[in-house]
Amino acid sequence: MQHHPATSRDAAWQAAAQSLVVRQLLLAEAARQGHGGADEEGAVDALIGAEVRVPEADEATCQRWFSANRARLRSPEVWQARHILLAADPEDAALRAAAEAEAAALIAELRADPDRFPALVARSACPSRGEGGDLGLIEPGTTVPEFEAALRALRPGELHPAPVATRYGYHVVQLLRHEPGHDLPFEAVRARIAAWLREASFRAAVRQYIQVLAGRARIEGIALAAADGPLVQ
Structure with missing residues (x-):
């Protein structure tokens, strides 16, 4: 059964x-x-x-x-993004608040000097920091809903204006590239x-x-x- x-x-x-x-x-x-x-x-x-x-x-x-x-026969929509993760347990309110504040400070710093991203990504708790925060190609459904919603709200090159909260913590998110899905030819x-x-x-x-x-x-x-x-x- x-x-x-x-x-x-x-x-x-x-x-x-x-x-x-x-x-x-x-x-x-x-x-x-x-x-x-x-x-x-x-x-x-x-x-x-x-x-x-x-x-x-x-x-x-x-x-x-x-x-x-x-x-049903379209190529998937894909995004390429980079991020900085400030890790925080969802059950730890104090740690969440501190992570959000730090993420907001990083966003403000990047708005003043976008070229600082490679240096600031060293603070990230995500293994992608070794790739400059680059997450590679992301298809719909392959990341948490909050992160995907943030990507959908951005245009290539834009930095998300606020820290993006997920169960992992707070993210500083920048969209690098977006490719909408397209119809595939019959032969493919x-x-x-x-x-x-x-x-x-x-x-x-x-x-x-x-x-x-x-x-x-x-x-x-x-x-x-x-x-x-x-x-x-």
């Missing part, structure tokens, strides 16, 4: 029970077809490989998917689209195959979708 998170204990029990039933259906069919053995995972893989056929997506199918899903994503379509088709085919096995089996005590129509089989 711990492998099947759910909104209630009963729902987790149902999901776990269904998973065990599906596993037993596959193992029984693998044994019937001579794929059995000590390696249960290998037996199931051999069964699926023999019984489930997934066609490769042709060019026209990939083109249609490409046209309908352009928003053709292989990725084909892999996505194949994976979706494979999952659907496996679900259908399990439904066929359930339709042939006698299952008591658990509800499992079965398929016994000629179209499905």
